[in-house]
Amino acid sequence: MTATNAAEGLLLELGVSEPEDLDLEAIAWHVGVKVNYRRLDGCEARIIGRGDRAIVTVHEGLHERRKRFSLGHELGHWYHHRGKSFICRPEDIGSERQNVPVAEREADRYAADLLMPWFLFRPLARQAKTASFDLAKQLADRFQTSLTATSIRLVDANVFPMILVCHGNEGRRWFKRSKDVPERWFPQNQLDADSYAFDILFGSRSEHRPVKMGAETWFDRGEAGRYELLEQTIKISGDEVLTMLLLTDGEMLEERETRGRTWR
Numbered sequence: 001m002t003a004t005n006a007a008e009g010l011l012l013e014l015g016v017s018e019p020e021d022l023d024l025e026a027i028a029w030h031v032g033v034k035v036n037y038r039r040l041d042g043c044e045a046r047i048i049g050r051g052d053r054a055i056v057t058v059h060e061g062l063h064e065r066r067k068r069f070s071l072g073h074e075l076g077h078w079y080h081h082r083g084k085s086f087i088c089r090p091e092d093i094g095s096e097r098q099n100v101p102v103a104e105r106e107a108d109r110y111a112a113d114l115l116m117p118w119f120l121f122r123p124l125a126r127q128a129k130t131a132s133f134d135l136a137k138q139l140a141d142r143f144q145t146s147l148t149a150t151s152i153r154l155v156d157a158n159v160f161p162m163i164l165v166c167h168g169n170e171g172r173r174w175f176k177r178s179k180d181v182p183e184r185w186f187p188q189n190q191l192d193a194d195s196y197a198f199d200i201l202f203g204s205r206s207e208h209r210p211v212k213m214g215a216e217t218w219f220d221r222g223e224a225g226r227y228e229l230l231e232q233t234i235k236i237s238g239d240e241v242l243t244m245l246l247l248t249d250g251e252m253l254e255e256r257e258t259r260g261r262t263w264r
């Protein structure tokens with residue numbers, strides 16, 4: 001096992017060899033951070049550091065898995081931004097919004113690396129035959145992480161060619177592609193009425209297994225009409241759905257030349 005980032009280096013130093021070893025409070029202690037849980041108003045977690053010691057406070061009212069991610073996020077601030085104090089609001093932690101400050105993104109990345117280190121996550125993902133929210137749920141249970149954070153990690157793992165896209169009532173909120181998916185596959189802003197996602201967001205349809213779907217349901221490109229993909233959608237909040245698109249047709253993954261530009 002080799003470390004590909006700072007968080008993984010720390011975990012290997014501590015002898016972590018399976019997800020169940022990821023005891024965040026013990027890890028925090030090791031890097032000089034004491035952790036408190038208590039009621040916080042107006043923020044979700046904060047870190048106050050002096051010298052080589054810090055105190056992290058995490059809001060006690062959060063779900064257990066959110067507490068873990070928030071603590072991982074504060075440890076990210078401790079690693080990247082030592083000497084500064086941070087008061088992190090819910091929208092600063094684990095947010096996929098475009099305008100999140102750089103320091104918050106760095107702290108999030110560290111949290112993901114600490115909670116789902118590649119040396120443990122990738123081998124488990126590779127054992128699966130296919131990607132689905134069932135796989136994401138299994139991994140989320142193993143790593144004690146949220147379904148959304150785990151699904152994003154699955155995309156970033158680049159084990160399966162997939163796109164994760166989140167829609168709200170007003171349209172697409174964010175999406176992520178795994179590295180093997182060419183950039184010309186850009187999911188449409190508005191949901192197609194033929195997609196399962198549309199029925200789950202606006203109608204009464206409930207969660208479902210991955211289903212075959214024409215790629216034109218998701219992409220506004222002429223060539224999309226030739227391909228099929230697998231769609232699976234879940235509701236992640238009252239007005240938000242998360243869709244996993246698995247690109248099962250190898251031709252979709254080939255590069256195309258368009259007016260002298262190579263699309264990846």
Ligand SMILES: [Zn+2]
Nearest residue numbers: 088092104107
């Ligand atoms: Zn923060």
